[in-house]
Amino acid sequence: MSLHYSASRFLLGAFVGALSGWEVRGREHIPPHGGLIVASNHISFWDPPLVGTAVMRELHFLAKEELFRVPVLGPLIRSFNSIPIRRGVADLSGLTKAMEVLRAGRALLMFPEGTRARDGELKAARPGVGMLAVATDARIVPAYISGSNEPGKWLFRRVRVRVSFGPVRTWRELAGTDAGLEPGRALYQGVGAGVMREIAALRDGQLNSASRGAV
Numbered sequence: 001m002s003l004h005y006s007a008s009r010f011l012l013g014a015f016v017g018a019l020s021g022w023e024v025r026g027r028e029h030i031p032p033h034g035g036l037i038v039a040s041n042h043i044s045f046w047d048p049p050l051v052g053t054a055v056m057r058e059l060h061f062l063a064k065e066e067l068f069r070v071p072v073l074g075p076l077i078r079s080f081n082s083i084p085i086r087r088g089v090a091d092l093s094g095l096t097k098a099m100e101v102l103r104a105g106r107a108l109l110m111f112p113e114g115t116r117a118r119d120g121e122l123k124a125a126r127p128g129v130g131m132l133a134v135a136t137d138a139r140i141v142p143a144y145i146s147g148s149n150e151p152g153k154w155l156f157r158r159v160r161v162r163v164s165f166g167p168v169r170t171w172r173e174l175a176g177t178d179a180g181l182e183p184g185r186a187l188y189q190g191v192g193a194g195v196m197r198e199i200a201a202l203r204d205g206q207l208n209s210a211s212r213g214a215v
Helices: 003-020 047-054 067-068 072-078 092-103 128-135 171-175 185-214
Strands: 023-025 036-042 059-064 082-085 107-110 141-146 162-165
Touching: 003 047, 003 141, 036 128, 036 185, 047 059, 047 082, 047 107, 047 141, 047 162, 059 067, 059 092, 059 185, 067 072, 067 082, 082 092, 082 141, 092 107, 128 141, 128 171, 141 185, 162 185, 171 185
Parallel strands: 023 162, 036 107, 036 141, 059 082, 059 107
Antiparallel strands: 141 162
8 A cells, every 4th residue: 555545544534533433344354455346335425535444455446537627636536546437438448447457456446326326325236347347357345335425414423424344245146146147238237236235235234233222
């Protein structure tokens, strides 16, 4: 992990911890080596740095191309391993760079839904996460984050940021036993659907834990 990345990760973790008393569960599920996709829900622009801070290895990030044209922000996110990708089209350049990251044994953060869910509800996955997993044989760790969309309530810990990671999966496990193994949109969407089921299970685990704590 680079010094720049490590120092920023430490400072952000300390900042969010002091404000919200954030909670991270399941770090032991994250393999320390090898090509890896961390697949998370997405409810806030805080999600990439927060999930990145929770993961104990350096991540690469997919970010929409428009952000790289914003003064200050563009160079900043590029310095944190962000890869520009055009949304709504088959961006071969961005996808090729993401594949290179995974084939080199590094880790990539993805948001399978493709955009922020402002209502907090989980949406269907787009085929990108399945395509990258199948093409590179990268393993997948599902993640669920909550509380990141209410930074105004972090103060005095009125809302706690929680990040949960689930067990590592192969794309074959996520696609299911009934899925064919022929690369294509049907397989990619099957993998994506499996990823979202894993994320939903992590969400339910957080909700159940919060309910028990409120009793």
